[in-house]
Amino acid sequence: MPESEYKYGFHDPENYVYKAKPGLSYEIVSEISWLKDEPEWMQKIRHRALDYFLKKQLPKWGPFLGDIPFDDIYYYIKPSEKQETDWKDVPEGIRNTFDKLGIPEAEKKYLAGVGAQYESEVVYHSLREEWAEQGVVFLDMDGGLREYPEILKEYFGSVVPYTDNKFAALNTAVWSGGSFVYVPEGVEVAIPLQAYFRINAKNMGQFERTLIIAEKGSRVHYIEGCTAPVYSTDSLHSAVVEIVVKEGARVTYSTVQNWSKNVYNLVTKRSLVLRDGLMEWVDGNLGSGVSMKYPGAILKERGARAEVLSVAMASEGQQQDVGSKVVHMASDTSSTIVSKSISKSGGRSSFRGLVKVIPGLSGVKASVRCDALIMDDESRSDTYPYLDINSPEVEIGHEATVTKIGEEKLFYLMSRGISEIEASKLIVNGFIEPVVKRLPMEFAVEMNRLIDLEIEGSVG
């Protein structure tokens, strides 16, 4: 989409408290850890992760990553003196940005809590009294490490170890910000918590780290949004999200990813689901230049379930390489993966769905469905299903469809007086409706709006 149509492409002047030199080194990693006054074990993990990152090759599959300017990236920027709990105390420029993004307003209306990250640090954080009183913890990850070191020590890297992949290692080495969420047994957080991630500086690298622990029978919905300015040079966003869904708990994690097209978005998100727990990923990928993202679940105990619903839109200059990875490790577990991708104006979307069932299980159900909509002849969509089923008693469904935005459907709608652009919007929004309707209303509206903008930028 042309720059002018990306509403969030503006940037603020840099008045930072601290900006580390660009490039990655052991010194930078030590510096980050030192600035944060971390326990030694964390510093050690960071260094080991950096070792791993440096020796590990870039992935040989998927989008080309050889152009990531690792040496020019700023790995740590501290934008303000300290984290605030009142928007009034957030530095004005930054506050204005979040105002423009509509965060304080959304907070008042329908959120249980908000974490607002700007560059490397969370500059604002809140949790409604009501939930705090019930023992819910919602902090940035640094705060989590300071206040709940025992929990972190137990869970940090337990779902996504730094050895998982090169970018998980990078995140582990230089992580900063992100969220720490703890929901005590039986507590149901009725309205969503939201984290918002904003990159502002040129060549910025943002590496937030999130850990969500939902105790027995609890329930929480966490939403993340993100945007960045439009620059001619590349930025890097590489997050790690780890979730532990305990017995009978339910976690919903929704994303509306709307980075500018100069951002590489390479994230690792995974959930460990225990007995009768339910993990739901609702993932909307609209922005970024190259995205690689496969939110997954390890269904570790009987009755565990996972649902992964994703929408990706790849437009000019974009590659959305998305999908999911689910591992069934116990009997009577079930998973559903639904992916909808739209490719237009030369964009490329790829779906990778991996379902693995270990030997000796029964009563396992898995279904994978991916639908691709291709808007024109320059665009492309690929599907790479991997089914690794080692138990005989598995009910597995796999379905993939590729549709071109049909001349016939357009003709039908246009014969009612609807313009070509409007008709395209109706068809595309209809195509993603099964996923979008799972988002809270406000986010569904935002998602439809972003899709509409993309289409306006190309048709006609």
Added chain:
Amino acid sequence: MAKGSNNNILIVDNLHVSVEGYEILKGVNLRIPKGEVHALMGPNGAGKSTLAYALMGHPAYRVTEGSVFFHGENLLNKTIDERAREGLFLAFQYPREISGLKVFHFLKKAYISRFGIDEGTFSSMDFFNEVKEKTKLLKMKEDFINRYLNEGFSGGEKKRMEILQMAMLKPEMAILDEPDSGLDIDAVRIVAEGVNSLRGPDIGVLLVTHYQRILNYIKPDVVHILVDGKVVKSGGPELAEHLETAGYEFAGAEV
């Protein structure tokens, strides 16, 4: 023609239409005055739907010769949506399914587009009530408006949905491509009543059908017979009745 030709809402002159290089319509002539219902009959493959598509502006149906005037203006250089906004309507023989698009939302978008209404000042409530009223008239279940457009609809339900759209969009010229095919006996009557309720001095109707039954309810002013891309015969309602017994051969068709 029976009535003054300056009153024609639609004039089709020597229309030739090709699809993928094959000429399907080979010089069709038609004049439909305001307020009249013309039936168009003819064997399978004669080109009836082709005519309907070409009039609506389907890009695959190329007009190679001839002209079409719709309330006095050249229709052929207009886009599909312009034609619709100016009051042309086509009830499809095979309506499309649009998954994920709710009927009510679609109707609203269509209505707003058709009448050039500013979405901001549009009263959804009034519109909703009107849609509800029309669904009753067509004996449709109310929950239809919350379903996805034509998805999973039965054949007959799709046909009613077409008439519902026509009722909401109040066309000046409606082409109904076999609105009765696949309908049970009661449904034919209901659809016909729906169409009749929209008849008036200002609307022209071209009704494509194979059967006399619907014409018992919707009395046509004129019946045309299209064979192999040409109108081979035109006449009064008795022509349709005659067809029922004699078939198309009497009209000179090689079938």
